[in-house]
Amino acid sequence: MWPRWTTAHCGRRQGDVTQHLTVPTSDAQSPSMRTGTNGLSLNDSVYERLLRERIIVLGSQVEDSISNQICSQLLLLAAEDADRDISLYINSPGGSVTAGMAIYDTMQLIKPDVATVAMGMAASMGQFLLSAGAKGKRFALPHARIMMHQPSAGLGGTASDIEIQAKMFSRHKKEMAQLIAEQTGQTVEKITQDSDRDRWFTAEEAREYGFVDHVASAANLPG
Template identity: 55%
Template sequence: MNFPTALTMPYVTETDGRIERSYDIFSLLLKNRIIMLGTPINDTVANLIVAQLLYLAREDSSKPISMYINSPGGQVYAGMAIYDTMQQIECPVSTVAVGFTASFGTILLTAGTKGMRYALPNATIHMHQPLGGAQGQATDIQIQAQEILR
């Protein structure tokens, strides 16, 4: 996963009278209630997205949040943390496919508020059957199979 570093992170400077403020681009997007998911989904990414959703919901639960998704998917339980948070908060969440969404990235795209799910003209959206492997005792395999099917 390639998060921007201090050397590659774009910054934006806003001037208000005599006050200048510099923001990294993701902070500026968050200030405008925009969340960008542009990586595979893992626990670290999920924690960041969940924290942003909760912060924006606390700031104003009536204003919509826009989530732009360019993700090939990733870890199921990490994705479920984002999905459940999107469903739990009161804010309407607009989801927009940009570039490529697949697997759990596509599930998050469909988790947006009804009537607020979009795809840009050149975005591609992919979905597949659940994948998983199982090993261990027969009862463990049965439990894992039930998890995949739900």
């Protein structure tokens, strides 16, 4: 089945504007098999086992519930051992700017280095979080694809509302371009130009651009 296209949009939630960085997502649902232990599904058991190995997986669109979960896991692992690295595996089409920035800020807050690994697709906010990993510890699997573009938002409401939303959108756009420039070593002007439209990178192209430091192999993969 061909993937459906998810339109990036700006929605109202409790009076706030939610901006999204999103690319195509599939309608397919992950299988969930119940185990006989503690009422956990097979997926739950796998993720708990990975967490014990200090591995976190972002395998969906970035939204508030996923962001809260990943932030909690980062804080928990940092509290358990502040000196051991944490690995964040990313296969995501992107999502909410504010939800993604919560993950980013938590990654910067905690003491352990967060190594990031792109698998499948790291697009939009997924690309941003991939590049936010600890320098020298950012990886892409050989056939991963990375996509960068600028935040997009639909504006609505009264003229005053639209003006407020436009200012917030402009602020987010400039802030993200500055951060990506710092992460990659590119200039802000180049990031702004290159992200004007969807731009896709192979793993090797992502390494050359500065999104990641290594194309992963069994020998250098973290975790």
